[in-house]
Amino acid sequence: MNGPDIDLLRRFVPTPHATVLSHPEGELRIESNDAEYEQYLLEHFSNASPDALLRSVEHLKLIVEHSLPQDGEDLTQLDAGCLRTVLRGTNTVLMYDAESRELLIFLAQGVSCEELVERLLPAVAMTNG
Amino acid sequence: MRRSAVAWPGHTVCELNVDILAGDESPLAAPHFRGLHHVVVASFGAANVFVFDLRRRIVTAKVSETAARDAEFWSRTLLPIMAGVLGATIDVLPLHSACLAREGFGMLIAGESGAGKSTLAVALAQRNFDYISDDWTYCTVTSGTLTAHGTAARVKLLPDAARHFAQLNQHQLHTSMNGELAFEVPVEHTFGVRLERQCMPRLLIFYHRTGVLASQFTPLDRAAARRYMEGSVERFPPQLAEASRARSSMMDAVAALPCWKFECGGNPAHVAQELDTFFEARRREATA
Numbered sequence: 001m002n003g004p005d006i007d008l009l010r011r012f013v014p015t016p017h018a019t020v021l022s023h024p025e026g027e028l029r030i031e032s033n034d035a036e037y038e039q040y041l042l043e044h045f046s047n048a049s050p051d052a053l054l055r056s057v058e059h060l061k062l063i064v065e066h067s068l069p070q071d072g073e074d075l076t077q078l079d080a081g082c083l084r085t086v087l088r089g090t091n092t093v094l095m096y097d098a099e100s101r102e103l104l105i106f107l108a109q110g111v112s113c114e115e116l117v118e119r120l121l122p123a124v125a126m127t128n129g
Numbered sequence: 130m131r132r133s134a135v136a137w138p139g140h141t142v143c144e145l146n147v148d149i150l151a152g153d154e155s156p157l158a159a160p161h162f163r164g165l166h167h168v169v170v171a172s173f174g175a176a177n178v179f180v181f182d183l184r185r186r187i188v189t190a191k192v193s194e195t196a197a198r199d200a201e202f203w204s205r206t207l208l209p210i211m212a213g214v215l216g217a218t219i220d221v222l223p224l225h226s227a228c229l230a231r232e233g234f235g236m237l238i239a240g241e242s243g244a245g246k247s248t249l250a251v252a253l254a255q256r257n258f259d260y261i262s263d264d265w266t267y268c269t270v271t272s273g274t275l276t277a278h279g280t281a282a283r284v285k286l287l288p289d290a291a292r293h294f295a296q297l298n299q300h301q302l303h304t305s306m307n308g309e310l311a312f313e314v315p316v317e318h319t320f321g322v323r324l325e326r327q328c329m330p331r332l333l334i335f336y337h338r339t340g341v342l343a344s345q346f347t348p349l350d351r352a353a354a355r356r357y358m359e360g361s362v363e364r365f366p367p368q369l370a371e372a373s374r375a376r377s378s379m380m381d382a383v384a385a386l387p388c389w390k391f392e393c394g395g396n397p398a399h400v401a402q403e404l405d406t407f408f409e410a411r412r413r414e415a416t417a
Contacts, residue, residue, distance in 0.1 A: 006362070006363045007363065007364070008162060008363060009162055009163055009164030009165075009169060009363065010163060010164075011164050011165055011166075011363075011364070012364065061165060061166075063165070071175075074175060076175055076176075076178055076191060078148075078180050078189050078190070078191055079189070080146060080180060080182060080185075080187050081182075081185065081187065083180070083182050083185075083187075083189075085168070085170060085180045085189075087172065087175065087178060089175055090158075090161045090174065090175050090178075091161065093163050093170050095168045095170065095180075097166075097167075100166075100167075102166060104165035104166055104168060106163045106165075
């Protein structure tokens with residue numbers, strides 16, 4: 001009577017591409033299901049250091065949705081205490097928890113690495129610096 | 130921003146903060162759900178977004194004026210979604226089952242998707258059962274007492290149900306939340322049956338539709354009930370370990386119910402009659 005392994009929210013997408021970036025104020029763990037994005041983020045944070053966002057995040061998890069197209073340009077932001085959520089359309093979702101220092105991202109197909117770091121990460125960041 | 134404390138019977142469960150976008154008349158679109166760690170996001174188009182913080186039990190939303198005005202959406206769509214998403218974080222076990230009761234004596238009816246739980250639930254309600262739910266039932270355990278709750282969500286019936294229920298001919302088929310074409314109708318108005326919000330479940334039935342009219346009831350052990358429940362819910366991530374433990378404890382309470390496999394074929398009225406006879410025998414035993 002067991003049903004299928006259910007993951008409607010896509011919480012358990014494997015993220016085998018992982019790296020830890022050490023910096024003077026701590027560590028940032030980056031993990032993703034997409035090697036290209038993971039490498040781009042690693043290079044971005046390596047070169048941007050010291051960066052306010054880098055100091056505010058300990059764990060960045062990125063799921064690139066290769067079969068879910070981008071569906072809107074406009075950003076929607078919701079704040080609830082230390083949790084900020086930013087959506088681009090509905091298929092790209094970024095969630096940042098300032099208390100647990102986690103940045104969790106679903107990225108729709110076609111949203112570039114450049115847009116991620118230049119537009120979306122600044123929009124979701126709640127930084128002190 | 131409108132702030133409310135949402136209360137499930139016996140519990141104050143979460144904080145709900147809703148920002149209504151003045152002048153925005155964007156309609157509610159098809160839902161999209163995503164979640165990582167302790168955060169779940171549900172959007173119904175870009176203008177209608179709900180963020181569930183499962184760690185802090187806070188729900189934050191931005192909605193259009195159109196969505197804000199839509200009372201049916203809040204009561205029959207959002208409330209079940211909230212109960213399902215927050216689930217064990219608010220001490221609620223979402224159970225993939227129908228639930229019916231007679232004089233407070235409740236019966237949970239589980240079964241695989243497509244087994245005919247909803248059709249059977251309506252047929253039982255037409256036999257003077259109180260209707261609690263057809264697909265998802267929300268269980269709580271308070272001071273050791275197991276209670277099953279419904280949310281007044283619309284009953285979802287597949288197109289072939291129209292062969293058995295003439296009342297459906299007055300309704301249109303819609304694409305439901307999981308993409309299936311189905312009738313989604315208010316059960317109390319459509320079928321003239323009694324809708325109740327809660328009961329105390331005393332029986333757990335696993336319904337399996339067969340090709341023969343003869344019915345068969347076989348006792349099942351707790352382990353089988355547990356396997357079904359564990360197979361019908363989403364895994365929790367490690368960040369929600371406490372909720373996972375709470376859910377496991379509530380599953381134990383449900384699995385402790387007398388549990389039977391019910392095999393039967395034929396039309397819904399026949400299946401309901403067979404189950405009704407069995408139910409009444411168990412009810413007499415329990416109340417003797």
